[in-house]
Amino acid sequence: MSRRLTPRGKERRAQLIDYATKRFATDGYHPTSVADIVDGLGVGKGVFYWYFASKEELFIEILRTSQRDMRRRQQRAIEGVDDPVRRVELGIRAGVEWLAANNDLRRLFEFARTESTFAGSMKAGQSVLVSDAVVHLKEAIVEGRIPDRDPEALAWAILGVSNQLIHVYIDGDSMDAPQIADTVVDFCMEGLGVRR
Amino acid sequence: MSRRLTPRGKERRAQLIDYATKRFATDGYHPTSVADIVDGLGVGKGVFYWYFASKEELFIEILRTSQRDMRRRQQRAIEGVDDPVRRVELGIRAGVEWLAANNDLRRLFEFARTESTFAGSMKAGQSVLVSDAVVHLKEAIVEGRIPDRDPEALAWAILGVSNQLIHVYIDGDSMDAPQIADTVVDFCMEGLGVRR
DNA sequence: AGCGAACTAGACCGGTCGGTCAAGAAGGTT
DNA sequence: AACCTTCTTGACCGACCGGTCTAGTTCGCT
Incomplete structure (x- = not known):
């Protein structure tokens, strides 16, 4: 169309x-x-x-343009930043803030992942974000800033934390976007902080 | 009925x-x-x-009994363990393994969260799991085993990581349940491991 | 003013949905 | 055998679904 x-x-x-x-x-x-x-x-x-x-086409269009928009915001947030760890942090903040500001779309993303008709389209979009993050994570590993672990798994984990905390704290509106971003960044950077 | x-x-x-x-x-x-x-x-x-x-009643029944079953498995996994950090770890492993073994139900959970008819029922169930985890996290904080941060946010973050990594690695079947559990535990315990 | 393209209304279509119901089969108890 | 409860069938219902189509209106351009 x-x-x-x-x-x-x-x-x-x-x-x-x-x-x-x-x-x-x-x-x-x-x-x-x-x-x-x-x-x-x-x-x-x-x-x-x-x-x-069709109704389906409209929905897919919404998903596609939204994902593109979110990625753009993330890229704009990190451009010109040299430190890879800092880029990861800024990427997280930009992502969280976008999802919080576009809560409707966040909910659509959640649904779209659950139905086979749309799951492919969603997975593709998410994979792009993960690939973006992997670049910075790898660089951080090479520079010895973070331990050497599978960067893809780390990226997915970050995405998981972001989505979950936004879901809980925006829908229950007990935190605003920057607070949530702080919490997400904090957890992603050092987890529970267990001394081992 | x-x-x-x-x-x-x-x-x-x-x-x-x-x-x-x-x-x-x-x-x-x-x-x-x-x-x-x-x-x-x-x-x-x-x-x-x-x-x-009704069709709806059947679905809600599936959700209710599944959530109960998952919680039971988690409780069985940690009973008799004194160390709160260890309890958190075992709870994560049990949760991940349950979700991986019951992937059908995991998908249903994902969908149920997205529709207002079922969201309440889901949130309630998830909140129970979070409350369980909060108990151990608080204890760990009191004992000085982990830094003092909002235990509820930590618990939700753990849940988010678990769900995300299972979603990605089980549906893309490139990891088995214990591997996923290792990855989740690792990330939750020390995050990216950034030195700050 | 005139004309073609962009746009709109809403009746209508075949199909499917969740749910009902009357009729009867199967199984246990006496 | 008689009888009651549990269980099963599938035709049927009204509502609503996504999508079509025709007859028209509005708009921009020449």
Whole structure:
């Protein structure tokens, strides 16, 4: 699906994406029908299928552009920083802040990972983030700044901590984004801090 | 829903739960219809509604009993162990091994967290696990074995690492459960191991 | 003003959904 | 054998699903 869109058309399309994102995030993808979306916007069903080939296509589009946006933010946050450990930290903070600011999308990501139709698309996107992180982790290992362990596993672990703490503390809104970022960074840098 | 069940009835019920769990895990909760379940078992639809009041009730029952089972396994793994740090480690290992061995259920948990209908039930169950862990973490802090940080956040972080690494390495079957457990324990105990 | 492209409304379609129900088979107890 | 409870069948129901389509309106351009 790809049409020539006038400014008016682009805005409609954006409207549909925004509203659908919210509904998907609050009610779930399956329970939200196309009729719900167009009714909520007060437009006819034809509008939806003018801009999107299917409900599924819309959802995948939301996932793709969101993942791209998050990665961009992370890259902007670390550009020009020499210290690899510092780059990891800034990457974590940028990621946490993006996910906290786009909680709707975070929820969509969580769901998308659970259904085979979307899992592939999600895994691909996440793998990109992990590869990004692996570069810095490897550098940190080479420089002897952190012990030599599988950098990919470390990157996934970081992602896991970030997602979990945001999920708990944003949805339970008992912490703001910077506080969560502090907690995540702290745990990722030294874990429980057990002396062994 | 609760009926007097003969042994035969109990087995039917278990059959339904087993098969539905697998279908829910592979195809998703919504895409799996009640008709799919009974057809897959070669029985009539009435059978399903003889044992369960609704599709939703069945799903919640699966979640409840699974969470209980996982917690039991964790408790059995740490009973009689004096060292709180060791208890945390054994709890992590037991949790990881349970989730790896019951990957179907792990996927269901992942989905259940994303839909408002089931999120409450899931959160409650997870909170219990966290409270369990918090007890040992507090003790470890008091004994000076680990630095004094919010034990609840630590517990959630541990849960996040466990879920993420199992998700990645079991579904991509490139590691077995004990290896994953090692990796999780390692990360949780000392994180990236940054010297600060 | 006129025309084609962009956009919109909403009735409509076939299919599927979760759930019901009447009828009867199977099994245990007396 | 008679009888009651447990269990099973599958046709059926109304609701709703994603998606189509036709008839039209609005807009930008010449």
